[in-house]
Amino acid sequence: MKIRVAGITQDSIVDGKGLRFVVFTQGCPHRCKGCHNPETHTLYGGKMMEVEEVIAQMDANPLCDGLTLSGGEPFFQQFACAEIAKAAKARGMNVWCYTGYTLQQLEKHVPNADVLLREVDVLVDGRYVQELRSLELDYRGSTNQRVIDMNAYRETGEITLLYK
Numbered sequence: 715m716k717i718r719v720a721g722i723t724q725d726s727i728v729d730g731k732g733l734r735f736v737v738f739t740q741g742c743p744h745r746c747k748g749c750h751n752p753e754t755h756t757l758y759g760g761k762m763m764e765v766e767e768v769i770a771q772m773d774a775n776p777l778c779d780g781l782t783l784s785g786g787e788p789f790f791q792q793f794a795c796a797e798i799a800k801a802a803k804a805r806g807m808n809v810w811c812y813t814g815y816t817l818q819q820l821e822k823h824v825p826n827a828d829v830l831l832r833e834v835d836v837l838v839d840g841r842y843v844q845e846l847r848s849l850e851l852d853y854r855g856s857t858n859q860r861v862i863d864m865n866a867y868r869e870t871g872e873i874t875l876l877y878k
């Protein structure tokens with residue numbers, strides 16, 4: 715299976731808790747004003763990679779605590795992202811995923827979102843809203859975005875936020 719990738723960062727400390735292997739997927743429909751990664755919007759940019767190639771790069775960096783899927787919009791390529799997420803979990807890594815959709819939109823309106831959603835431990839959801847930008851927030855850019863504990867959500871049905 716192939717994935718269109720905007721870039722890979724091997725050792726990020728800003729895209730989730732701990733040291734993280736980050737896959738920036740290419741292609742995003744949200745077009746948020748003030749987006750920091752506008753080069754990821756087009757579906758024709760970035761480069762095509764085999765999922766196995768991405769996983770091999772992850773394997774070459776055993777110090778990472780987790781995988782972060784970011785964008786772009788990971789739910790545009792949910793099948794390939796799910797394969798990478800499964801490989802990360804099999805290696806004992808946790809999985810964070812950034813999305814411009816809200817959790818409710820993913821559940822109700824995005825076909826096959828569950829394929830990736832069920833592999834995600836922490837979901838940072840919602841579009842970036844420039845008017846709600848804050849530098850005080852942990853792991854997100856605007857106050858509407860939420861850092862959701864997906865394991866707690868699956869267990870209780872209630873949305874538990876990891877950072878206020």
Ligand code: SF4
Pocket residue numbers: 742743744745746749750751752754785786787813814841842
């Ligand atoms: S969802 Fe993220 S990548 Fe997409 S436009 Fe918004 S800020 Fe940019």
